[in-house]
Amino acid sequence: MPDSSGSTGGTPETHVIDFRAAERLLAARDPQGAVKLLDSVIAAHPENTAARLLRARAFFAAAQLRPAELEFSIVLEREPDNAYAHFALGRTYERQGRPDQARRHFRLAAALDPNPEYLQRAKFDT
Template sequence: MYQTSPATHVISYRAAERLLDAGDPRGAVKLLDGVVEAHPENTAARLLRARAFFLGAQLRRAEHEFSVVLEREPDNAYAHFALARTLQRAARGDEALRHFRLAAALDPKPDYLAAARFGQHD
């Protein structure tokens, strides 16, 4: 087993971003597992890993990671929106709507507002 350094983790994180952009979420997860294991407090790495899980259709794992991010950063609008999309994809619409609305309340981006369906009857 070899020793890793903080620089190695930064390189792994950046490479994982590129893998996600290239459509390889499983490859990204493999790189991010080591980063998160070494730095479990690193919210950015957890958020990127959550995205990779989502894109790889590992919805339970994505939900867990987005939830960990939101425990640490309850005002993270993107994490609420991404968790909502994960829940929506898992056919849990009521739970998803709650997080869509939280995302829109925290950051009124057009995508967030449209998903929140404010003013519409459920």
């Protein structure tokens, strides 16, 4: 019988459950709990970009900026037109005190999606 615990291996169904639970944990401000669940999902499905994006968000929320940077970068390697990932990577660089890299990604996000928050951070008028 396959392991359905979600913590080691698991089934595709348990990985979906773990992903959804991780979303809820992140929304409830428990980013470390979200990362723990997503680790098993990504171990089983390293190509799962949605899980990587959620884990990047959780790392960012936990102020684990280097892991967040790495995960957002992986997402952007796979989806270079992901405006949110550019914006979030820009915020990560901003928190790391790297304004030039942050500005580059804020501008890419704004170019891909004219979201008012992206446009404000891109500072095209300066």
